[in-house]
Amino acid sequence: MFPMTVHRAVGVDIGGTDTKIGLVRFEGDSDSLRCAKFEIETRLKIPTVADRGPEAVVDDIAAAVASLKPPPIMGIGVGCPGPLSPSRGVVFGSPNLAGWRDVPLRDLIAERTHQPTVIDNDANLAALGEYCASPDSPGDLVLMTLGTGIGTGTIIDGRVFHGQFENASEWGHTIVQPGGLPCPCGQCGCLEQYASATAVVGRYTQLARDSDDSSVRPTVTAADVARLAASGDKVAGEVWDDACRFLATVCVNIQHAVNPGRVLLGGGMSAAGAFLLSRVVRHFDALRWRVHDDFPVIGLSRLGNDAGIVGAARLAVSGADH
Numbered sequence: 273m274f275p276m277t278v279h280r281a282v283g284v285d286i287g288g289t290d291t292k293i294g295l296v297r298f299e300g301d302s303d304s305l306r307c308a309k310f311e312i313e314t315r316l317k318i319p320t321v322a323d324r325g326p327e328a329v330v331d332d333i334a335a336a337v338a339s340l341k342p343p344p345i346m347g348i349g350v351g352c353p354g355p356l357s358p359s360r361g362v363v364f365g366s367p368n369l370a371g372w373r374d375v376p377l378r379d380l381i382a383e384r385t386h387q388p389t390v391i392d393n394d395a396n397l398a399a400l401g402e403y404c405a406s407p408d409s410p411g412d413l414v415l416m417t418l419g420t421g422i423g424t425g426t427i428i429d430g431r432v433f434h435g436q437f438e439n440a441s442e443w444g445h446t447i448v449q450p451g452g453l454p455c456p457c458g459q460c461g462c463l464e465q466y467a468s469a470t471a472v473v474g475r476y477t478q479l480a481r482d483s484d485d486s487s488v489r490p491t492v493t494a495a496d497v498a499r500l501a502a503s504g505d506k507v508a509g510e511v512w513d514d515a516c517r518f519l520a521t522v523c524v525n526i527q528h529a530v531n532p533g534r535v536l537l538g539g540g541m542s543a544a545g546a547f548l549l550s551r552v553v554r555h556f557d558a559l560r561w562r563v564h565d566d567f568p569v570i571g572l573s574r575l576g577n578d579a580g581i582v583g584a585a586r587l588a589v590s591g592a593d594h
């Protein structure tokens with residue numbers, strides 16, 4: 273039995289459009305990343321004006337952290353789009369952060385806030401948040417955040433899995449269609465070109481335009497495509513089913529590469545709930561091997577948009593070696 277202790281930390285989740293910041297209170301064993309209880313005590317959202325440069329973004333973050341008037345905290349954890357190096361605290365660059373190149377983000381934020389600071393890939397920290405939020409579920413997990421792209425994080429033995437070059441677990445850039453659609457990453461046929469929320473809307477819009485079906489309506493979100501599919505729209509149904517099949521394909525690959533207890537689906541597409549989950553599970557059951565029942569439970573994320581803040585704050589509590 274561990275003594276119950278209270279720790280606070282600030283979690284920062286830098287997105288291409290907005291940056292979410294939260295003061296998170298953890299209650300439980302500080303040596304374990306799995307928490308009995310946590311609460312986001314205060315939160316705010318500020319615009320990410322990336323084209324003003326990283327120093328201006330850091331100034332905005334520092335001002336926002338100060339405005340939280342936090343009580344004593346363990347430090348600040350920052351999730352940022354990658355590729356990046358958690359060990360060096362450097363963001364190499366990201367399509368979502370125009371003009372950023374080899375930015376020493378960790379040290380910039382530490383200097384401005386005078387707080388110990390750690391950084392990691394935003395999707396890795398969202399996965400860590402989900403891990404903290406479900407102490408009674410199987411430990412090893414992969415989170416796939418289905419949004420503008422597909423951000424993924426892998427937790428093995430209670431730690432973010434980084435790999436030798438610190439950019440492991442880019443399941444969104446695993447190739448599901450050799451020679452397929454070009455991806456901004458430079459490859460062709462990446463999962464995120466078929467199964468991200470943006471891809472689903474884009475593919476539906478294009479196919480609908482080419483279709484002579486006059487009932488086709490403009491859509492804004494992947495959840496709209498799901499609603500159309502559920503109501504019998506043939507084009508929407510094909511696009512949605514394709515996305516779910518590709519996701520299930522990668523779930524099989526994850527099963528064999530990682531053998532996690534859970535694969536969780538989050539992000540904008542998960543707003544479709546059971547209409548997403550049941551399709552992915554159905555395709556997974558059809559695609560998976562038959563020689564052993566070592567299948568992950570495929571489920572929906574619990575924390576949604578809060579996962580990144582919680583995971584970032586938890587990293588600040590536990591230290592960068594996690």
Ligand SMILES: [Zn+2]
Pocket residue numbers: 444445455456457458459462
């Ligand atoms: Zn790619």
